[in-house]
Amino acid sequence: GAGVSQSPSNKVTEKGKDVELRCDPISGHTALYWYRQSLGQGLEFLIYFQGNSAPDKSGLPSDRFSAERTGGSVSTLTIQRTQQEDSAVYLCASRRTGGSQPQHFGDGTRLSIL
């Protein structure tokens, strides 16, 4: 079946611009996560959605970062007034809830801020 889909795969933008990153989770997966991965580094948790609500936003680095999820499906991560330190790969993952369910990751959006 289809996996987690993220778009765009690459995004280059100028400092100060706003960017919007999209995640299409696996159908039926109610849990959705965003992570940030800097070059050669680990996975930095950003935000968790259960359905359309986000009970854990603790990883968002600043108020320039926001995310929403609509219809319990597609999610968008928005970064306003981008800074060079925002350059990273942004990964989305989804999973079924209940029991021991693995996260399934998309291939990420590689964001470069000039």
Added chain:
Amino acid sequence: QQQVKQSPQSLIVQKGGISIINCAYENTAFDYFPWYQQFPGKGPALLIAIRPDVSEKKEGRFTISFNKSAKQFSLHIMDSQPGDSATYFCAASISGTYKYIFGTGTRLKVLA
């Protein structure tokens, strides 16, 4: 308490050798331990997972060994191949909760 410590940070192994990556945790409530494999330009992909009611799980050349008393688990890659060169992440979670704690990753290079 919520950390998962992964070692080594990087590993170089000859083709045909055994690659071993270790993870340690503190929170005894963790009861699900997956390993992920990540190739450059791709997202992490689930490789193999274990629950603490078993001490070992094997899938092909990949084996997880679990030591509940020591609060450690490890990934063994037998007969390592150049195609296994990737970054490996261990993780821990508590069933029924949403939180995953990831290790910091191990960059494996298998020499041909």
